Amino acid sequence: MSMTLTQLRYLVAVVDSQLNISHAARRVHTTQSAISKQIQLMEERLGLQLFSRKGKSLDHLTEVGVEVVRRARVILAEAGNIRALAANRLNQDSGELRIACTHTQARFVLPGAVAWLRRAYPDVAVHLLPSDEESLLESIGRGDVDLSIVSSVDMPRAGVAIPAFHWKRVLLVPRGHPLATLRRPLKIADLAAHPLVTYESALKSESTLRQAFAREGYTPDLACIARDADLIKTYVRAGLGAGVLAEMAVLPEDVRDLKLIPIDDLLPRCTTWLVLRRDQVLCHFAMRFITHLAPHIDARDVNLALAGETVIHASPPTWGELMAVPRIA
C-alpha cells in the first residue's frame, strides 16, 4: 500500500512541530531517524514532494502537502475515534484527557472539575494545554486535543459548541479607589474616567469592552494589559487602575483587600463553551467530565450534537448558579 497510518501520524506530528523533526519525534515517542525515513518513504511512494527543503531541513509544506496533511488529520481523527469506541466498549477507565483552554479557565474554573475527575477515574491523566483565544479553535481542528474550552459572547463557529455557563465581567478596585465609593450603579462614563487593567483581548477592535465604550462615545483608557487574571489583580493592587475581569477569577481572599463592583449591564454577558470536534467519539470519562462541567445537559444531547443532528439549545446556568449547587461526586 502507498502509505501507512504511522507515516500519516509522523507527518502531522512534524507539521504540528513547526517542521522540526526532532521535536516531532519526542511528541510521538520515536526517533528522528524513524520519522525522517518514513517521511521520505512516503514521499517516494506517493511520488510527490510533501515538503520543500532548504538544505537538510524542511522549509515549508508544498501545496499538495497542505492538502495531504488536511486529509491525514481526518484519517487520524477517525482512527482515534475507532480506538475510543473500543475503549468505551471495554469500559476502559484509563487514558488521558487533553484540554485546551485559557488561563482563566485552567486556574479558576477547571480545578474543581479536574479534581472530581481524578477522584472518579484515578487512572486518567489530565493534560491542560494553555492556549490563547485564537489558537483554541485551531487545536480542536488539529485534533491534538479532546476538548477545547473557549469564552465568547457568541457561539464559536468551529466544531460543536456546548454552552457550559454564562458569566459576567466585574470590576475590582483597591479600597480607596474613587469608583469604590460611588453610591450609584456605574455607567460607562464612570469607567472611562479611570485607567483600566484588563485582558489582552481588549486590544482587539472586536473587543466587546471596546465596543461598549464606543457605543457611548468613549475609548477605554487601558493602563495595563495582562495575560491572566492573577496579573490583573497584582496590577490593581499596585494601584495602576481598576481591574475588569471575569467573575470566576475573583477569589474569596481577593475581596479582603479589594472591592468587587458588579457592572452587570455595562458589558454583554459572556458564555463559556465546551467545543468538540464534529463526529468525535468521546470516551466515557471525557463524557462524564463534560456532563459534570455542564450539568444542564446529558450525554444523549452531546452525542446528538456531535452527530450534527441537533444544536444544543438548552440555556446554561450562570456561574453563580453553578457554584451555588453542591456537586455530587
Next chain:
Amino acid sequence: MSMTLTQLRYLVAVVDSQLNISHAARRVHTTQSAISKQIQLMEERLGLQLFSRKGKSLDHLTEVGVEVVRRARVILAEAGNIRALAANRLNQDSGELRIACTHTQARFVLPGAVAWLRRAYPDVAVHLLPSDEESLLESIGRGDVDLSIVSSVDMPRAGVAIPAFHWKRVLLVPRGHPLATLRRPLKIADLAAHPLVTYESALKSESTLRQAFAREGYTPDLACIARDADLIKTYVRAGLGAGVLAEMAVLPEDVRDLKLIPIDDLLPRCTTWLVLRRDQVLCHFAMRFITHLAPHIDARDVNLALAGETVIHASPPTWGELMAVPRIA
C-alpha cells in the same frame, strides 16, 4: 499501533462481500487466510468483537462493528483521496474509473463518453457496475465507486449531485397500435385506456408515472414490467402494450418498425445526475469524463461543489441538445 490501513481495507471488503471472507479476498487480491487472520488480529488489538460468529463463519456485524466500519470507510476514502492527489500531481493518466449506473445509462448514454475517454486515456480501465436505482446512492457512500449516475425528477439527497441533462419519457408503439393513429396530442386518459410496458420503478407508489395518472383519477394498466429498455422494446414488438421509456433508449433502427410518440407534458421531465462523494478528490481523467458528459459545467464548478462551497445551479441541456452538438475529442 492498534490497526493498519490494510486491516481496515479488509474489514470493509468483508462487509461489502456479505461477510464472505473468500469473496472479499478475491476483491482485494489476497487470500482468505490473510483476511481471516488480520480481522482476528484487529479484533484482538482493539479488544472488541467486530463480528458475531456462527460456528466458523461470520454471522453479522456487532453494534460497535457497524460504527467501526462506518469510520473505516471515511478513512479509506480519505486515503484514496490522498492517492488521487498524488496521481494528479504526477499527471498520471492511467488507473481505473468505476461508475455505478442503471442499465439505461450504461447502454444508451455512456457508450459515447466511454469511447471518448478510452481514446483520450488509453490506459484507463472503465468499470461499469450496473445497479438498481436504490443501491446507486448506497454505492457512492460505500466508496467502492468513483461516480454514480442516477436519474430522477428531484435532486438526489446523497453526495454531491451534478445535473448532466434533462430528458423526457416517450411512448413507443407498434405501427398498428390505436395510439399510433391518433391525430391529436395524447392525454393521460389515452394512455390509461391501453396496457403499458415500462420500467420496474413504475411499481413504486412514488413513481411519477403513477402519480401523473392518479392526479387525473386513473391507474396505469401495467401489462408488463421490464428491467431494461431492450426488454421493453421486445415486449412492445410482441404486442403486449405501449412502451413508456426514456427518450435516450430509442435508437434510429427502432423507429423503422415502431412508432415514437412524444408525450411531452404528460409526465414530468427527468434529470440525469452525476453523483460524487463529498470531499472526493477526482483524478484528471475522471474530471475530464465528467466535464465531457456534462459540458455545461467546468472543473472549477465541480471542485467547488465537492468542497461543499456551492451547489451546482447551472441548468443542464436536454438530451436532444446534447446529441445535436458534435463533441470535440
Next chain:
DNA sequence: TACAGTTACGGACCGCGTAAGCATA
C-alpha cells in the same frame, strides 16, 4: 561545539501465502 537531518546496518516484528486441519451443508 551544539544541533538537526540523513545514511547505514542489525534485529524484531509483521503480514503474506502455501498447505493442512476442521466445521457446516
Next chain:
DNA sequence: TATGCTTACGCGGTCCGTAACTGTA
C-alpha cells in the same frame, strides 16, 4: 463432497533504534 474458516509455518518486507556521518549556526 464441496465450500469456507482457521491454524501452522517459512519467507520477505517493513519499521525501529543505535550509531556514524554531514551540514549549519
